[in-house]
Amino acid sequence: MDKFTELTAIxxxxxxENIDTDQIIPARFLKTIQRTGLGKNAFAAQRYDADGNEKPxxxxxQEPFRHAEILITYDNLGCGSSREHAPWALLDFGxxxxxxxxxxxxxxxxxxxxxxxxxxxxxxxCDELMDDARQGSNSRLTVDLERQVIVRPNGETIAxxxxxxxxxxxLEGLDDIGQTMAHDTEISSxxxxxxxxxxxxxxxxxxx
Amino acid sequence: MPVxxxxxxxxxxxxxDHVVERLEDGTCILxxxxxxxxxxxxxxxxxxxxxxxxxxxxxxxxxxxxxxxxPTSDRSKPIEEPQSRLQIETLEKNVAQFGIxxxxxxxxxxxxxxxxxxxxxxxxxxxxxxxxxxxxxxxGALGSLAFGxxxxxxxxxxxxxxxxxxxxxxxxxxxxxxxxxxxxxxxIMLAIIGRIGTAGGTGHxxxxxxxxxxxxDMAGRMTLCNMSIxxxxxxxxxxxxxxxxxxxxxxxxAPKGGxxxxxxxxxxxxxxxxxxxxxxxxxxxxxxxxxSVTWGTSPQDVLPIDGSVPSPSDVxxxxxxxxxxxxLDYMGLEAGQKIAGTPVDVxxxxxxxxxxxxxxxxxxxxxxxxxxxxxVRAMIVPGSGLVKHxxxxxxxxxxxxxxxxxxxxxxxxMCLGMNPDRLTPGQRCASTSNRNxxxxxxxxxxxxxxxxxxxxxxxxxxxxxxxxxxxKETV
Numbered sequence: 001m002d003k004f005t006e007l008t009a010i011x012x013x014x015x016x017e018n019i020d021t022d023q024i025i026p027a028r029f030l031k032t033i034q035r036t037g038l039g040k041n042a043f044a045a046q047r048y049d050a051d052g053n054e055k056p057x058x059x060x061x062q063e064p065f066r067h068a069e070i071l072i073t074y075d076n077l078g079c080g081s082s083r084e085h086a087p088w089a090l091l092d093f094g095x096x097x098x099x100x101x102x103x104x105x106x107x108x109x110x111x112x113x114x115x116x117x118x119x120x121x122x123x124x125x126c127d128e129l130m131d132d133a134r135q136g137s138n139s140r141l142t143v144d145l146e147r148q149v150i151v152r153p154n155g156e157t158i159a160x161x162x163x164x165x166x167x168x169x170x171l172e173g174l175d176d177i178g179q180t181m182a183h184d185t186e187i188s189s190x191x192x193x194x195x196x197x198x199x200x201x202x203x204x205x206x207x208x
Numbered sequence: 209m210p211v212x213x214x215x216x217x218x219x220x221x222x223x224x225d226h227v228v229e230r231l232e233d234g235t236c237i238l239x240x241x242x243x244x245x246x247x248x249x250x251x252x253x254x255x256x257x258x259x260x261x262x263x264x265x266x267x268x269x270x271x272x273x274x275x276x277x278x279p280t281s282d283r284s285k286p287i288e289e290p291q292s293r294l295q296i297e298t299l300e301k302n303v304a305q306f307g308i309x310x311x312x313x314x315x316x317x318x319x320x321x322x323x324x325x326x327x328x329x330x331x332x333x334x335x336x337x338x339x340x341x342x343x344x345x346x347x348g349a350l351g352s353l354a355f356g357x358x359x360x361x362x363x364x365x366x367x368x369x370x371x372x373x374x375x376x377x378x379x380x381x382x383x384x385x386x387x388x389x390x391x392x393x394x395x396i397m398l399a400i401i402g403r404i405g406t407a408g409g410t411g412h413x414x415x416x417x418x419x420x421x422x423x424x425d426m427a428g429r430m431t432l433c434n435m436s437i438x439x440x441x442x443x444x445x446x447x448x449x450x451x452x453x454x455x456x457x458x459x460x461x462a463p464k465g466g467x468x469x470x471x472x473x474x475x476x477x478x479x480x481x482x483x484x485x486x487x488x489x490x491x492x493x494x495x496x497x498x499x500s501v502t503w504g505t506s507p508q509d510v511l512p513i514d515g516s517v518p519s520p521s522d523v524x525x526x527x528x529x530x531x532x533x534x535x536l537d538y539m540g541l542e543a544g545q546k547i548a549g550t551p552v553d554v555x556x557x558x559x560x561x562x563x564x565x566x567x568x569x570x571x572x573x574x575x576x577x578x579x580x581x582x583x584v585r586a587m588i589v590p591g592s593g594l595v596k597h598x599x600x601x602x603x604x605x606x607x608x609x610x611x612x613x614x615x616x617x618x619x620x621x622m623c624l625g626m627n628p629d630r631l632t633p634g635q636r637c638a639s640t641s642n643r644n645x646x647x648x649x650x651x652x653x654x655x656x657x658x659x660x661x662x663x664x665x666x667x668x669x670x671x672x673x674x675x676x677x678x679x680k681e682t683v
Contacts, residue, residue: 015527016527016531017527017528017531018406018407018506018531020506020643020645022624022643022645022646022647022648023645023646023647026647026651027624027625027626027648028625028626028651030248030276030626031248031277031289031291031292031294031295031626032291033251033252033255033294033295033298034251034252034255035252035359045646045647045651045652050633050651074527075407076406076407076410076440079406079407079440080342080437080643080645081341081342081356081624081643082249082340082341082342082344082356082357082358083248083249083358084249084252084340084358084359084360087358102407102410103410104407104410104440105410105411105440105442106342106355106356106357106358106442109357109358109361110358110360113358113360113361114360163233163235163374164233165231165233165235165372175260176364176372177260177262177363177364177367177368180237180364180367180368180370180372181367181368183228183229183237183370186228186229186237187228187237187239187265187368187369187370190228190239191239191369195225195474197467197470198463198467198470198471198474199241199332199335200332200461200462200463200467201268201269202268202269202270202271202309202330202461203268203309204267204268204307204308204309206309206460206461207271207309207310207311208311208315208317
């Protein structure tokens with residue numbers, strides 16, 4: 001996973017609530033066995049017409065937002081399916097940071113696992129940042145994870161909260177499987193607790 | 209373990225019993241008892257294991273099945289779509305390489321992962337259960353902590369049999385009283401989502417309680433917990449009781465003999481203690497719930513069947529008003545129109561929400577002696593091969609086929625349109641599935657979520673209608 005330390009980038013405003021993962025990446029594109037290549041179909045239904053032509057009124061089809069690396073939306077971003085293809089599609093499109101008043105739990109979690117920083121901020125602040133974003137290509141936001149601030153184009157800073165463990169993983173670009181495997185002894189001893197004796201094993205030959 | 213003498217919720221108890229270690233910042237290494245795997249969200253996880261030279265820690269706690277991508281037509285033919293075929297073949301290669309128990313496509317027990325798990329006794333009370341699918345919440349009906357995870361976490365669980373998580377908040381949704389005739393678990397759940405909204409449960413695990421929940425059979429409880437995610441919750445739970453134990457007993461992978469008794473003793477302790485703290489409490493009166501449908505493109509867009517579609521002018525927030533307008537345009541509905549009477553093109557009875565034997569019986573009770581309306585395509589997609597077989601043993605297939613329904617093979621089918629079963633643009637569908645998002649059942653398809661009985665009523669009348677009127681006629 002790529003580290004996330006500081007990002008200065010164009011932000012795309014999407015003032016919509018409940019943007020679900022089916023919108024971010026429709027199910028018919030989930031047939032891939034890879035993590036990459038989904039960016040061209042991110043938001044496919046809103047981005048393209050039936051003939052595959054770009055719809056000019058969709059924000060990510062407009063300059064400068066087609067180069068956006070930050071996405072700002074309203075409440076409950078990423079609701080619906082657990083498909084990690086949603087953050088993969090955003091990442092493949094170029095998005096490294098998503099800002100919204102609230103997020104769906106699984107999507108929020110999936111973002112961190114892919115080096116995307118999700119930042120919850122009150123709706124009024126999201127509105128202000130969307131206004132900044134609409135100022136055009138010279139208007140960029142800086143997201144500084146080390147300092148936990150967003151720097152607006154006018155220089156004003158907005159502080160944000162992030163879970164310390166997840167911040168550490170992002171800043172270092174760490175794989176949490178390796179971290180957990182370091183606790184192997186504890187996991188093994190848990191597995192041998194007498195209170196777990198009732199939990200059946202599933203033998204491979206018995207499933208047909 | 210952070211176990212104290214203070215009263216605990218059902219969620220707290222299952223959580224505490226699975227914490228391997230609590231890290232400095234409060235993140236827990238949580239042990240996972242069952243990992244269910246399907247073809248769509250696992251290939252990248254297995255690839256990750258291969259790249260880093262890791263093995264699957266507990267293949268004997270892992271079970272794989274194909275469901276999302278599979279055609280629900282004749283199984284003797286090869287899968288036509290090359291990408292779907294590749295995904296299924298990739299799963300087969302992975303389960304062989306890593307030694308994971310697997311229900312193949314042509315197994316008599318193949319089906320939707322959330323139907324197969326409970327049906328086989330693989331999912332049991334008191335367990336932690338994960339799957340790379342948000343509707344894993346279904347298994348919470350057994351009194352297990354079950355939630356959907358992303359593919360990175362699938363890889364994490366494969367490698368470590370644990371997950372990193374902080375405890376959720378506790379929410380209790382109580383439904384008290386008795387529901388009226390024609391009102392099902394689906395209607396109860398739609399009413400709950402309509403009340404709390406699709407973000408109402410965010411950060412919480414919902415325990416469903418109250419006399420109306422106790423009265424539900426296991427299929428109904430599964431419908432309820434299945435859609436916890438549509439209320440934004442991490443998971444849904446119903447405390448295990450005698451209904452649960454009777455359901456579990458004798459299932460192929462459930463504990464047997466003395467082990468079953470030992471398990472039952474433990475399971476009986478899995479109830480929220482008197483005085484346990486819930487961060488959020490919601491109560492609904494069962495008598496006030498009537499058969500319901502969704503009108504819009506979010507599961508919270510719920511209407512009782514006698515209701516009218518909202519208007520953007522009903523709300524003050526301009527963003528919300530714009531969203532209502534967008535949903536109206538997408539759904540091809542007029543503000544203020546009665547939802548009953550809306551003509552449908554397709555009826556889909558199936559999905560991990562409503563494809564169990566009890567669901568098919570409820571639909572058959574409405575269909576018996578009637579015929580699918582002219583111009584309507586109506587499909588029944590049983591949740592598993594075993595459900596299909598059991599329904600056929602009762603003659604339900606004949607009821608449906610005689611009425612003009614399609615009787616198909618098990619799979620996710622038209623719930624998400626990853627397989628050949630899809631709506632065409634503009635088609636309107638009464639669907640027993642769980643999501644009415646834009647494009648969910650196929651690009652530009654229009655979904656009205658409802659119960660199997662309501663979907664059956666729509667099939668035979670050709671319109672969204674109140675099933676109670678049809679049932680009255682029969683009586």
